[in-house]
Amino acid sequence: MNITIVVVFYKQKPEESKTFLSLKSTLFSKQECKNNIELIFYDNSPVKQDINPIHYEGIHISYIHDQRNLGIAAAYNHAWTVAKENGSEWLLLLDHDTDLTDKYVNEILNLPQLSKDIVAIVPKIISEDKMISPVYSHSLRPLQEELPVSGLQEKPVMAINSGALIKVDFLNALNGFNQDFPLDYLDHWLFFEIYARGKKVWLLDVILEHELSVMDYSRVSLNRYQSILNSEMNFYQKYKKDLYPSYRKQLVKRFVKQVLTVKNKKIAMHTLKRLLSM
Structure with a gap:
């Protein structure tokens, strides 16, 4: 082979x-x-x-x-x-x-x-x-x-x-x-x-x-998170469409969690920005 x-x-x-x-x-x-x-x-x-x-x-x-x-x-x-x-x-x-x-x-x-x-x-x-x-x-x-x-x-x-x-x-x-x-x-x-x-x-x-560090906010920069989120949204909008409504709801929960627990608040603000664009 x-x-x-x-x-x-x-x-x-x-x-x-x-x-x-x-x-x-x-x-x-x-x-x-x-x-x-x-x-x-x-x-x-x-x-x-x-x-x-x-x-x-x-x-x-x-x-x-x-x-x-x-x-x-x-x-x-x-x-x-x-x-x-x-x-x-x-x-x-x-x-x-x-x-x-x-x-x-x-x-x-x-x-x-x-x-x-x-x-x-x-x-x-x-x-x-x-x-x-x-x-x-x-x-x-x-x-x-x-x-x-x-x-x-x-x-x-x-x-x-x-x-x-x-x-x-x-x-x-x-x-x-x-x-x-x-x-x-x-x-x-x-x-x-x-x-x-x-x-x-x-x-x-x-x-x-x-080793997998993706979505560990203590190790993910804002630029890296932006890349992840953009690709994630693209996937659920164009491919896994059956999960898109649930994905939008999960993104709201993620934003709230980021506001409360993530030190870099720019990450939460980017999530909010992308939510409002959906």
Whole structure:
């Protein structure tokens, strides 16, 4: 099975990231699969870094520096183009802070014969000892409800990008990743499209750890929150329309909570501004 792997970096040296270090100790050690792997480092950092692929014999590595920092959609679309050109069956999406395991790598390299309807294969992701992905996508508060179990996901789920293996043929049908979601909610859009087009997701019986700080207001700047909120609103207005009325109500509750508990009041004021524009 041919796989193209893309790891997206920002202001971090690839060789210092959890993802790269775990790739070295798992995937890079498997001689039998090296000729079937294309690895892309896509660096959105302001300054180009000194990367020497010669250090990793047997793995074809390319380094792309894009100081424009257009987000992950641009990085994924570059990787999708490469995957098409080299005849890859799957595209593996990775952030810089996902800790891969031998079990996960063995699972994706030795997949059983799966139905043609399965176009995404994902692990269970935990953050701070709590499973955060995948989740069922019929609710605005999925972490408070039943969580998916391993195997075929008949009911629509949403999974985070990192660790997701996506069928290249399916991405071809989508014409790549949606540039309307350059960073945030790109995963929501992708998994919405999977089920909207009658396809399915396979959940591995594998757990990976991943750092997730989104919506932790002590760690999110105003600009970052604005980006999240704009993408969130776009998603519920144009795609997950059945949840839009409930989303508006939840946004009101979020504004009240932000006024009462969030130190940076500009965040609450931006929520109010966007509410009034709906």
